[in-house]
Amino acid sequence: MSEKKISRLRRARRSRAKISELAVHRLTVSRSNQHIYAQIIAPNGGQVVASASTLDKTLRSGATSNIDAASKVGALVAERAKAAGVEEVAFDRSGYKYHGRVKALADAAREGGLKF
Template sequence: MSEKKVSRLRRARRSRVKISDLRVHRLCVSRTNLHIYAQIIAPSGSEVLANASTLDVTLRTGATSNVEAAAKVGALIAERAKAAGIEQVAFDRSGFKYHGRIKALADAAREGGLKF
């Protein structure tokens, strides 16, 4: 495993420990070079309550690996979370830096009504 990935996973582990102490739903974000994924996970960590990604049929038009696509995923996950009755979440960026696509997704989710 590369040193960069090890550092990212270390940051992710540290933030997930803090989030687990809060006992709130978490908005977990993951990204690859081609896609971005978001999930709302229950406080127990055993159940996914809502999810959205650039693989969704509604978001497959156009580019899937840019800031605009990430903002669409953020808006969609906020809409699905509201439908599931979730308004308060903790943002789990999975060790990725809060910049670019991760930031765009978080900002769009906040605009969609999620509080974190």
């Protein structure tokens, strides 16, 4: 594993430890060079309540690796979370820096009605 990935996973582990103390649903973000994924995970960690990604058929048309696509994923995951009865979450950025696509997804989720 590269040093960069090890550092990212260390940061992710530290933030997830804090989130587990809160005992709330968490909005987890994962990204690759081509896609971005978001999941709402139950406090026990064993159940995915809602998810969205650029692989969804509704979001596949057009570019999937830019800020606009990340915003659409954020709005979609917020809509699905509200349908599942989740309104408050903790944002788990998985060790990624809070800028660019990750920030766009978070802002769109907030505008969609999620509180974090």
